Amino acid sequence: MNIIEHVNERLTFDKDDICAGGENDIDEVIRVSPVSLPNDYIEFLKQISGEHNPGPEFELQDKGLSIWIWSASMALEKLEEFNRPSNQKFIRNAWLFGNDLGDLVYFYGTGKDGFGLYRTSEGWLDIENADKIADTITDFLVDGVGIDIATSL
Secondary structure, rough: OOOOHOOOOOOOOOOHHOOOOHHHHHHHHHHHOOOOOOHHHHHHHHHHHOOOOOOEEEEEOOEEEEEEEOHHHHHHHHHHHEEEOHHHHHHHOOEEEEEOOOOOEEEEEEOOOEEEEEEEEEEEEOOOOOOOEEEOOHHHHHHOOOHHHHHHO
């Protein structure tokens, strides 16, 4: 399924921010991720990772909040940014894929509610106390599962 063509009606984004490609960066993401990344996420990266694109910013219409899902190249840059000694336990067990343009980051990992998409504080990367958003990126961006969790404070 082409996630971009089926984004939930509560989310808006600038279609000019969408650029397919980035195969080499996507291959690197797959290689360095400490968790097995789901196929729908890999397919989504193929839709948004071209030509040095940072990835789309999705705005929640009824709340005015934003969710930025990083392209493959941006996710790799953020991995370097967050790869500090204090974050090693987290970095070895999760894949960061976006943020809320504030103090929350989104990641794939296995937390207290099983494997899926979670959010945690950027200042305190913590898998055990993170909030699960949804099982898959399709559930989240297409079906709207977890949108309110992802955007709550």
